Amino acid sequence: MDASTPGQLIIAATPIGNAEDASPRLRRLLAEADVVAAEDTRRLRALAGRLGVEITGRVLSHHEHNEQATVGELVAAVAAGSTVLVVSDAGMPAVSDPGFRAVAAVVEAGLPVTAAPGPSAVLTALALSGLPTDRFCFEGFAPRKPGERARSFAALAREPRTMVFFEAPHRLAAMLADLSAALGADRPAAVARELTKTYEEVRRGTLGGLAQWATGEVRGEIAVVVGGAPEGVEVSEADLVAEVLSRVDGGDRLKDAVAEVAQAAGVPKRELYAAALAARSKG
Structure with a gap:
């Protein structure tokens, strides 16, 4: 650390399952950083143990519930000349994990x-x-409430790009059923679970077929990949209204969303404005 010159903030990706995926650079940074800000300090130390790395810097808890409060401390440390390393439990920080506010x-x-x-x-x-x-x-994690989730998926009915979601295993069946209803049961998709781990599995098929499969017991960390809308897909007025209301829920003015x-x-x-007003009045 050199207080006369600023340090730097480094966001570092950690293995998503297989510890052998850790890079030599990650090992070095864990050993040399002045401050290591971790989503879960116990998991950090467990990872360091598997990698045979001794963390010599100060370890700071930095997760979704205290991220706002600890950001100032991280900025001050960088300004004072420290190398501050930010890691999440798995994967790249700031992507559905703490880190964005610090950056x-x-x-x-x-x-x-x-x-x-x-x-x-x-x-x-x-x-x-x-x-x-x-x-x-x-798209990250879908909304937990059924109504919000349905509106969110309806807003994606015309999305031409391939979509990637995260989901918890106990909500997977409901999520896939709602996706099937909004995008069509024949839309191609894949469910990937336990990636890079011993029981890695990738199920490929249609949303309808995957929704039926997911009614059984599905465990592990899950990512859902859904094909984009084919060219020329027709969207109903109800889908358009759902997209409008989803944007309004996200903070847009009704007039602008319409x-x-x-x-x-x-x-x-x-016509769309009138339909959206009617839908809002029905709750």
Whole structure:
């Protein structure tokens, strides 16, 4: 550490299952960093033990519940000349894991930020799915409430890119059933679980078939990959209204959401606005 010059923030990817995927650079950073900010400090120390690495720097708990409070401490450490390493339980920090706020704050402070890339559940699931990879989007975890989840999926009915989601095993069947209802039972998809682990499995098929399969017991960490909408797909007024309401739930003004959805779908704004108002009045 040199207080006369700023240090740097490094976000580092950790193995998503197989410890052998850890890079030599990750091993070195874990051993040399002045501060290691970890999503779960116990898992961090367990990983270090499997890698045969001794962490000599200060270990700081940095997770979704205290991320806002600890960001200032990380920025101050970088400003004081420390090398601050941010790791999540698995994969790349800031992607459905803590890290985004730290990166944004350090960038805003004009301090150095870099990354030590590595394993990614998103990219691994996408590559193994057998679905198009030239254009894709990451949707993270779907809403837990059934109504919000259905509206969210309806808003994706016309999405042409391959979509990647994360989901908990106990919600997988309901998620796939809602995806099947919104996007069509014959939409191609894949469910990847326990990636890089002993019981890795990738199920490929249609949303309807996968939804039926998932009614049985499915365990492990799960990523769902769904093919994009085919060209020329027709979308019903109900789907368009659901997309509008999903955008409103996300903070858009109703008027703006209607204008954007109507323009993209090539339908009259006035009719879509009236339909959205009617849907809102019904709750």
